[in-house]
Amino acid sequence: MSTFTALREQLLAAAAAFADGPDTLPEILTGLVDDVDRALSEELEIFPVCHHSPASALAMTRRLREKRPKVIYLELCEDLRPLLEELRNCRLPVALQAFATELEGFPPDVGPLSVVAPITEASAEYQAIAYALETPDVELVLVDHSSDHVFQWLPRKPAEPVAPARTGEDDGDGGLHGDAVGIEVGDLRPRFAELEEHLLRHGKVRHWSEWWDQYVEQPLTGADHDTYRQAMTLVGSLFRRLSPGGDRLARDEDRERHMWTRIHEHLASSGTDPAHCLYVCGAFHAVSTVPEFGLASTARDYTVTPRTATRWLYGLIPSSHSAIETQFGLAQGSVSIAAATWAKAATRGGVTPYRLGGQRGTRSRAARAADPAPPEPVTDRLSGFLATPPALDGLDEAELRGWCVDIVRLARRNGYAASTADAIAVFETSILLAGLRDRARPTPYDFQDAAVTCIEKDAVPGRRDIRRLCEILLGGDRIGQVGYHSLPPLARDVYDRLEPLGLDLTKRTQQRALLDLTVDPELVPCSDLLWKLRYLLPEGAVRPIMGTRRLGERPIQESWDIAIGRHQRSIIELGYEGVTVEQVLEQRLRRRVREPRATAGDALAAVEDAILYLDGRRLADELGNRAVELLAAERTVDDAPEVLRRIRRLLAHYRATQPSLPAWCEAFVTAGYAHYCTLLPTAFVDDDTGVRQVGATLGFLFGMESLALSLGCDRAQLELAVRQSHPEAPAKVALLWAAKTQLGLLPRAELRARCDELLANPLVIPSFPLYLSGFVQALEPIPALAPFVVEVLSKAFARLPDPVLLPWLPTLITTLRRHALELVPVLVREAGRTFPAGLAELDAWVPPWAGPASVPAPTKAVRRAPGGPVADLLAGHPQACDAVAALLGHPAVWPTPAGGTAVGELLARHPATTGAVAALLTG
Template structure:
């Protein structure tokens, strides 16, 4: 095929010119487009290196490729795929299709940091021409497969890495359609008009709903039985038409042309290096790129394109599971179109008898047991010059396939059976209605034989009606019946080292971890200590993988605790892609977790609470004192640089947990945690006056600051901090908001600058002031939050709430009662147990006791009168204290009684004291008697 006879496409060119003149009322732009299409086809067909145009996941392209490979038996196959993905293709035999070849980079160099992570995927299905070419090249001795498209690095050098825009036919994203994540798809053989008006015109005149149905009806079916030359010329014609009618987006045009220059440059380099005859080669690319007009096109094109060097980004490569739904979502295809294509592929193989290529040992495929016929050598195949096949193809009316009544009847019965299993009230009458409606819709669309899309519309119309009783609608049931959303799987041997290590370490669980779905794992660690290592792996997977991959049902991993029994729901097979991508970050999950913890701690926007969480994870999952100390030092640096109190509640919670852990597990506290407490004490004292008046700071955050200062005060003072700093910070705090005012009063009560009696008086004054009563719930909110730093105020908070309910009349109480409840629920849910416990202690336990119950805060204690005569208990107490004068002096000093010992004629100060408090003397005597 080194050339074409002169005037091969003259008849077609004349026909299109006449059509342009008739439709455009004279030659002009339309004539130039139509004549240019013929020129593109003629140029591509005349190229010495045979170009094989394909469409992405097209059964017609796969069938034509299988036929051509057996006929031509090329020695070199050039494939439009990222050249850096070549080493992975041999691993396809260890997978069950569909899978995707992936290039992944988590640490980037040469691109903006917010682009990370970078990911490029190229999905592969059995019903694709690319897979046929790969299987032929890998399993045929002496055949070389060369990937010639731009590398993954160049994909991001040339394009902005935004997620692919879903087409109008794209299904909604869900768990299955997200198998590729946010990866940029390499559209091998993508063939879709980029001119919106053209696509709308084709859909309207083709009487179809979406592009996938148009392609199936007007391209897939006609080309299913066509010869090689007709297939090539039709695909080139479509590619040239879509290319010439594409909008003139300079950026998109530049990328398309640069890809073509890149591929032809690589092919000429390979031909020059190996000396291969172009007649023994086959170039597999999308029809859009086959009809190229760049100067570098062809074996004899110019060598004017310079390939830029890659960046310093380190790319990792692997295989990830894919699915029909993921492919449809990535490339904007209609839901179910890839499944229908797979069904059409199987039907074409049965109908034509073509034997496809499959990789030796390919999982999920069936090998043919028929003996292979001897194939003619390439030399014995007559190399006829291609003739003009387009003229006849375009003039020939579309072939009307006869109605296959048995097939349509089987579809109708199967969909009714599936609908009844999913809760629909379907019957035999519905099967008949679906059958007749399918024929009716096909006739309305100028088709004799209903397509799967006609049948799907008929089933929805006749069965679904207006309700969906189950979780699947009829459209989804038809997709499942036509083949379903087949999900691929990467075999064990094709997994990265990290994924294989995970499977090996979880082997004692005796589960089929590569199987999709949820499996229950029971770990009795007390009787089988070796399962503790499996528990460690599972907890790390829960930390690293998406939610649902490893979910604990029973058991917890807390600081300082050892597991006894655990129960897990595992779905590692469903989340295989996420597990594989972990393998791109390290060799073991411990290494990946350590890298992620460091990345979190040293991030520019990291907070002290986030770094403390990383410290906890380092202890809980890795049990690494070295890493915990390193991250703890980093937490100290971050805390010292913070100027807000947004993370104060989380900092308080985590530092309390770490202190409790280190105090119970180690003899000495780490140096970083002592420095953290010392720095935090000074830091929060400095921010406290501003936080009390800052509108952006919440009451919960201010309470957490006070909680840090009060709970860490003993340790901070022992490390050299000065309590005067805290007292000055509270003295400089002047809040105006009621809840913060109540919080300040609680803090002053804790420090002793405000007595309980004074605090009770202030609350009584608030309830007595009608102007302040509407704001009283906000004061209560402040008191509730004060339980964080001052838990001893729980009895006073119960008293304040009870007084409000007792003293306020219903017209005043009921309007702000909902506000009180919502305030307590929103701002003090974790403190509610303290109030409930205190209320249970104060209030009577039985309803009959409530009538005679008197609140403790209403009881007044009057000082008893001092009688000169002493009771027997007082006399015994006096004798006891006289026997131990030192104890009496110490007790007198403790109670604030001044005086000296008197002679026997006068009473001693201790005796006078006990005379005034005989009950205390009696209790003291009883205590000393016991001890």
């Protein structure tokens, strides 16, 4: 006769009384009892647990002290076993991590791959781990899939779980696990929304964590071992039988087959008596229906698939309560409340938890493995547990009063206008809410709701809302830390090299470091390392307050904000990529220029970074050669502004520091000259190519022209490209005119005449600002055009009507602001030379482009001065002679038929000047 016959009959009677439809309900109810009976009758003791459950941790601690098992089979990735020894050097919570960047056998777009398994003290798995590692002759065997198999079941990168939104302070600790796939022991939650919504509505709770605490945690906290096992197995069976199936259930069944296969293999190879063993798994897996379930099973056809060739790296990373909540979709503050419940229940129940020796504030609690007592027969504890309401604790007025006083004090510190009356209101409201929810005593969730209602009201004066303050009061977001000796070599090297700064890098607070590199030259290596870490680590880990690092610059003093302790996970993951920071930086630079979407600008940026941070000529040359390849492969000039800016800076650096340019620089200039000459006609007519890109292309061609010609390029190629360009957009037309002027294909006088013609044409005036934009962009490739651009801008401001000019001004301002380093200094410098320096001179000031028109033209009766063709030339162009005479301080009086004058004498005394002017005018 079955142990649970009476319970089965009661459930069948209830099903017959309440169900008037098909036989689904009786089948489910009897199936639950069958699952419990089968799991508890198994020769190998199965211990069902739930992830981060205080009740599971307490029951596990009690059972370990009673049974003293010699072998513990634990549901955890089997390849994480070597990491467990490193937990001694850590402060919980931390997470076991498997990390892979070089993938083989997985799609390349899913990397990097990361698996984490968080460990907290208030968890059954930690109690089992601590017992096994601290007790002599106890073996701990991890039997779940390896990290590689986890991703074999997930060929594509999974979506991150949606976490409850924080309304107050967010310290960023919820992202400690990044986008890693989380592994938890005992994932126990309804797998379809209808059941969860039904339980929450009838349980009068807001979220699943509160329901679990109310109806499972609290009743099972003080339960004996048999009652706990039967109740937890029943919950696991309920959720399993109501599971919708599909791929997730198939993955679970594959894991269960893997775990039982590993158990069978270990028992066969070790010869261990199953009575000395304990199998710790989630309650969902305790009622598995796979053929391999149980020691009596003869199914041995399951074959563990081989791992891929992916190279996995392992380590420990810091974790936190909020990170666990975020990753596994738990309610905000639920893990902190579970930790507080665990501490209180352990103290009240007289349970001494197992802890690993070496952890902060703990001592080793070793236990001697002993022969277990004969197993007692399984009795039906479930009927009485389900039929009897749980004996909940009554109201603990001292505890609740302390919470109320402390939350008011904490609220006042954070800007709330809270008082003693609010403390009384929170106390009474907590009791009222617990009564409305059929609770004998207020839970932390009731207290949170009451505090929000009575204190927060309608405003949050600071960073933290009342719900966040309640979390802090009830235990806070505890954040773990990986000890120095458990860090990878790279992280330990970082800590050692930054030791001269005199800072405690294990602190999570932000610390200020002041470096006087002249007084303390031994701090220069620290400065170099900080700049490399700033390049590699996320924003905020190390932040320069004073000091920069650019080509050709070395700061004398630096000031840094350092928060390495807060970003310990990032440093640990750097250790997976290399042994030193320099090695990781070199690998990333190489990977950066080899990416499919890498451009020539990216490669030049990598060259600059290699010079700044690694000071290595070999690596810079390698990256530079890659830049030449990428430039030759480009089919557009979209990257031309970035290429021009960076190659100018690199050429200036090499000319200032090296006796000659590197070979890759010369190859880049010659290849770029030919490449951009080829693309220039297309860029001028392509509507998708902006004026900025075309201007940068011309800037490269004109700026690098002298170097390119010295290296063997042909200037005729550029002239031919310009002649073949026929743009239609006004801005590009202006750029083309400027380029032709620079090449001598379009005289300056003709360019000025064209612009004057545009200003005089009423049909063209609305589009004239577009021509101006092109001329402004031409300042970068042709700085000598600055006087003409100032002239055109002045004429535009003087002649364009306001309806045309005013809408264009914002475009001009944004253009100048966007390119302030290149365009504004040229314009300002030329305007300073052109316009008067003071207001007093403004009234009499005549623009240079209007000067010749104001000088009276010579009369036709001027007699030609003797002297041949030179005199005839000067007489035909008197303005030039007038200007020279004015510069030399002589009056400009021309000879009359009566005889010679001062001008004639001046020209006779300075024949060289006269010849030079004549040569200019005739040349």
